[in-house]
Amino acid sequence: MCQLLGMNCNTPTDIGFSFAGFRKRGGMTDSHEDGFGIAFFERSECSNNNNTNDGTVNDSTGLRLFHDNRPSHLSPVADLVNNYPIKAMNVIAHIRKATQGQNCLANTHPFVREVWGEQWVFAHNGQMNSEFIKRCQRLQDNGNAAHCQPVGSTDSEMIFCYLINRLKSSFKTRPDDQTLFNFLTTQCRYLSANGLFNCLISNGKWLLAYAGSLLFYLTRKAPFGEAKLSDDDLAINFGDVTTDTDKVTILVTVPLTENEKWQQLAVNECLIFQDGDVIYKDSPSQRKFLTVEEGIAIAREVGASV
Numbered sequence: 280m281c282q283l284l285g286m287n288c289n290t291p292t293d294i295g296f297s298f299a300g301f302r303k304r305g306g307m308t309d310s311h312e313d314g315f316g317i318a319f320f321e322r323s324e325c326s327n328n329n330n331t332n333d334g335t336v337n338d339s340t341g342l343r344l345f346h347d348n349r350p351s352h353l354s355p356v357a358d359l360v361n362n363y364p365i366k367a368m369n370v371i372a373h374i375r376k377a378t379q380g381q382n383c384l385a386n387t388h389p390f391v392r393e394v395w396g397e398q399w400v401f402a403h404n405g406q407m408n409s410e411f412i413k414r415c416q417r418l419q420d421n422g423n424a425a426h427c428q429p430v431g432s433t434d435s436e437m438i439f440c441y442l443i444n445r446l447k448s449s450f451k452t453r454p455d456d457q458t459l460f461n462f463l464t465t466q467c468r469y470l471s472a473n474g475l476f477n478c479l480i481s482n483g484k485w486l487l488a489y490a491g492s493l494l495f496y497l498t499r500k501a502p503f504g505e506a507k508l509s510d511d512d513l514a515i516n517f518g519d520v521t522t523d524t525d526k527v528t529i530l531v532t533v534p535l536t537e538n539e540k541w542q543q544l545a546v547n548e549c550l551i552f553q554d555g556d557v558i559y560k561d562s563p564s565q566r567k568f569l570t571v572e573e574g575i576a577i578a579r580e581v582g583a584s585v
Contacts, residue, residue: 281388281404281583282311283494284372285479285530287486289554291322291366292527296515298372299361300508300535305351305374308510313382315351317372318389318400319343319365320483340368340483342398346387369481373402378583385431389479390439392427394446395453397482401442403435404532405475405491406583415441438476442466456485456551460559463487464549471547475581479530485553488530490544493574496530497541498555506536526555533571543568 284301286294298317306312323341343365347356351374373388389402415437418424426447427440445466454462463480470476471491480487488494499506501524503517521527530552534541544550545566551559569577 281376282309282374282532283402283404283477283479283530284370285481285486285488286367286370286527287552287555288368288525288527290525291368292525293364293366294370295361295364296506296508296513297529297531297535299513300510301372301374301531302351302354302357302361303510305354305357307352311374311376312350313375314346314348314384314387315354315357315372315374316344316346316387316389316402317360317370318391319367320369320400320481321365321367342391342400342483344391346384348382348384348387369483369486371400371402371479371481371486373404376583378406379432379434381432383431386433386436388435390436392439392443394443394482399443400481401439402479403438404477405578406581407434407438407470407474407476411473412437418444434474438470457559460487460549460551460561464489464561467549468547475578475583477532485551485558486530487549487551488544489549490546492546492569492577493532493571494530494544495532495534495541496528496544497539498526498528500526500555505538507538508535509537510535528552528555
């Protein structure tokens with residue numbers, strides 16, 4: 280099963296510690312050997328000329344993107360990421376276990392598309408059923424996917440294009456964030472009903488997380504303490520490298536540290552984080568939580584893991 284890693288924070292932050300453990304799962308402590316990718320939304324001095332509804336100008340962000348189709352634990356690109364302390368507001372990373380589409384750069388997550396003058400980043404963990412894939416292919420063949428089409432051959436990129444096409448065909452102009460969240464939650468639940476679907480999406484301002492099976496998060500804030508990675512012999516005292524006002528939320532498929540308390544998203548729960556906080560939340564009426572073992576077993580059943 281592919282794995283996801285995300286970060287959302289209230290001040291530019293280096294994800295190096297979390298990524299150091301996460302990349303080990305790309306062929307060393309786990310079997311996700313079919314490439315990796317990571318996208319950083321950084322604060323930018325460039326004006327994007329996008330105005331909010333109240334007339335103010337949005338904070339501009341720049342996007343830095345790295346892909347490699349080599350296993351992340353061996354990748355020189357991953358070495359660069361670990362040795363280059365990029366300070367970002369939002370990060371999405373993905374390590375791949377290929378089930379649809381060969382191992383190549385075009386099939387490596389995260390995927391990026393322009394949406395209403397924003398760069399949207401998307402990464403998926405799971406496997407869509409064959410009927411849904413056929414429906415998406417028919418939409419493309421019939422000219423009903425004009426806004427976005429896949430470049431590679433994964434069901435994951437097809438999902439992202441499906442979401443963008445549904446979004447742009449439903450709204451002539453960009454809706455407010457609450458309307459956008461409601462729409463995306465509905466679409467994510469539809470996708471989850473048609474396969475195994477976990478995802479992270481960011482437009483640089485916020486980060487959306489949807490759990491169809493497994494997704495965990497924790498928020499680090501004052502008073503900060505020590506964290507120890509599960510996949511690497513590495514520990515850090517965040518009190519030594521933060522200020523009292525810092526707030527950093529980390530999201531991951533399976534918890535990265537062994538001495539911190541991670542919160543789990545319920546099955547079919549959708550959250551949006553901004554500045555390290557949950558700003559929108561939609562939980563099912565009956566909340567269900569899978570164990571890691573149950574989540575992996577479900578992935579194996581649908582062919583998303585070995």
